[in-house]
Amino acid sequence: MTTREDDFITSVEDDLAEGRLTAASRTLAGLSPVDVIDVLERLGRRDRAVLYRLLPKDVALEVFEGLDPVLQGELVHALQDDEVARLFMDLDPDDRVPLLDELPAKVAHRLLRGLPQHERDMTSAVLGYPQRSIGRRMSPEYATTSPGTTVGDTLQRIRLRLDDAETIYTVPVVDHSRRLVGVVSLRDVLRASPGDTIESVMNEPFAVLATADAELAARECADRKLLALPVTDNESRLVGILTVDDALSILEEAESEDAARSGGAEPLRRPYLATPITAVVRARVVWLLALAVGASLTVQVLGVFEETLERMVVLSLFVPLLIGTGGNTGNQAATTITRALALDDVRPRDVLRVLGREVRVGLLLGTLLGALGLAVVGLLYGTDIGLVVGLTLVAVCTLAASVGGVMPIVARKLRVDPAVFSNPFITTFIDATGLIVYFLIARAVLGI
Amino acid sequence: MTTREDDFITSVEDDLAEGRLTAASRTLAGLSPVDVIDVLERLGRRDRAVLYRLLPKDVALEVFEGLDPVLQGELVHALQDDEVARLFMDLDPDDRVPLLDELPAKVAHRLLRGLPQHERDMTSAVLGYPQRSIGRRMSPEYATTSPGTTVGDTLQRIRLRLDDAETIYTVPVVDHSRRLVGVVSLRDVLRASPGDTIESVMNEPFAVLATADAELAARECADRKLLALPVTDNESRLVGILTVDDALSILEEAESEDAARSGGAEPLRRPYLATPITAVVRARVVWLLALAVGASLTVQVLGVFEETLERMVVLSLFVPLLIGTGGNTGNQAATTITRALALDDVRPRDVLRVLGREVRVGLLLGTLLGALGLAVVGLLYGTDIGLVVGLTLVAVCTLAASVGGVMPIVARKLRVDPAVFSNPFITTFIDATGLIVYFLIARAVLGI
Incomplete structure (x- = not known):
């Protein structure tokens, strides 16, 4: 702009x-x-x-x-x-x-x-x-050629489709029953001699099924750096074509959806300034209520430990710090894995590999923060409290990183958007479990 | 896959x-x-x-x-x-x-x-x-033509660049001093008669400066559904071309960066499974430490109100719920605006419009949640405590939505990545200020 x-x-x-x-x-x-x-x-x-x-x-x-x-x-x-x-x-x-x-x-x-x-x-x-299938987003207007057609005739066919075809730069090659047998680029057509057959210059086709998920199909188009991706039915018959600009719009929508969900809201489906206030509230309120209901767990957990709190009010000072750090560690892991899933860098069957890595990452982060917490809190509030805070940080960071890393994969397996289970959900979960860990450690260390 | x-x-x-x-x-x-x-x-x-x-x-x-x-x-x-x-x-x-x-x-x-x-x-x-400029990502290999050249000759020139040009489907038109004066697509070239001049079929050029931000340039290429975007120097001379597949990679990187930062971590710059554990820890630890230092504010705030807490331990039960809800509301706003900025739906000068909208959204959300909080907490813990929780929810939601909406824009104005100021930062800020609001309201309502 x-x-x-x-x-x-x-x-x-x-x-x-x-x-x-x-x-x-x-x-x-x-x-x-x-x-x-x-x-x-x-x-x-x-x-x-x-x-x-x-x-x-x-x-x-x-x-x-x-x-x-x-x-x-x-x-x-x-x-x-x-x-x-x-x-x-x-x-x-x-x-x-x-x-x-x-x-x-x-x-x-x-x-x-x-x-x-x-x-x-x-x-x-x-x-x-x-x-949400790619069949709904593909274009049914494209130029085609066949393996036996010459390059010269193909160029003629392309010229006839200049006005209506969605793209003329990628031309699917189909046999007599419309089965996709190859793909040829206009660049390759221009490079060949007019008398060559298409068969001699075409490439192996890469195609997606019309019923495939639109986001996955768009990601394939992007990853393979294709200007257009042929779309076929179950019997390999060509039914449409996905062009890179449509793939881009699909990915943009998907990313807006992920961004909104990882922030704990439904996507707006309209540019922000064009969305009425009430629609913004609607997109956020259900999530906020659900999370508040989840957060009411923390009230109950604290209620259980109210007696401990009354004896040692000082413990309540560290509640926001501890659950905040747990939430942050969980978010970091959840965001990383949600993005890795979107990019197909991590797949559902990698769940144990991810868990193993995140346990180690969480343990390392927790040990670093815990040592720091032990030193600082120990100095200001006494060794006992320092020990409680330090140990809680180790435990909470490990728990948070593992849960944060695994949750998006579980969501994908349950066919739910991984971003749904991402940040706010994890934070709420870590808040409640982190508190239990904190008070159990406090009781053990302080003997109360 | x-x-x-x-x-x-x-x-x-x-x-x-x-x-x-x-x-x-x-x-x-x-x-x-x-x-x-x-x-x-x-x-x-x-x-x-x-x-x-x-x-x-x-x-x-x-x-x-x-x-x-x-x-x-x-x-x-x-x-x-x-x-x-x-x-x-x-x-x-x-x-x-x-x-x-x-x-x-x-x-x-x-x-x-x-x-x-x-x-x-x-x-x-x-x-x-x-x-980070588009000059670093553009390709210096492209085919060009000039306004006076015929369509036939242009086709010949294109054929000579079939092997090395990054794209032949979008051809920049330059004058004798290499100034960009138009753009012509191969489709238009094929449509015209060989004797036509390029001038009669070319379109107005849309170009970006080589020093422009790579992400903005890539977004322009995507928004305008271009297969390639000419890149020029300060004097409108053509210096390169950005193809849509490179624009896609740039946007993908930018989105990974936004996702990581909004989760409170640095981008990994490698696919997740290919990143050594120590590199994952490095990407997260600095942020986590910074946020923990920020969160230590909450310890101090609670310390100030320790006496109030000692008199009414019940107040501590609602701390995680209240700051959690504030954090969630802030995240929702921050994520929406960060994404809107990335898509150019919202611009820095819209800051007051955004503030006005988010104050209203926050007030509406806070009133809904506050009414609910008043009813439920009032029933279980008495009207006074219910009133404190209800009023705090109204105040915290309004504050959180406004801060969450404005922060990403402030970041953009300071030339910092808006995602940096997004979720975890907002959460930490809301934690501390939310607590102050909570205890001030508690003191006023309960008269302690």
């Missing part, structure tokens, strides 16, 4: 705030679609609809395509039926599906019925795949 | 563990370079070097290119000088630079000196840009 674009945005926002619609629309005309999207994503629902309707027709479609599906769905309600029908017709088949998911069933049906047969078939094909 | 590949990996790892090197190398021969990389990234340093040397020559280069620079640097130490020189020569100029950063200066110099003049010049150009 350059300063010049930033100035434009400020100026549009000022104009809007003060009702100068003509001025706003004039400024908007000087912006590229990407920047218009930036502006729209910073506005409330009503202002966004107003501004959208001020856009020139040719820019409007490109802007609409670039908006989050939730925002598209909101805009649809502010437009006339025939405008919506035209917009919907102009969208790519793979862009229609996420929008349909946001609309009431009645509206969705009407829009689908309004499409010409061919477009409706392509859209229905994508709609048929399960939620 | 398919099950078949997973089986291969298990089999290679078993062979290695039991010293069956020939068997391991045979299995390895059946794997694609991407899968070999997967295997190597799961091994310790020595096993990795052994396995790497078992690879056939032609696979070895591709595997080496795909490894993290830190792992490349380690491998270099295990190979003979002439092998290293050959590998280094075969790398792309933009892949040489991250490796050089990992090597001792002496080795780096020797390798650079060993390059032919032209290759050395290209590598030095990339090396001249500041760390």
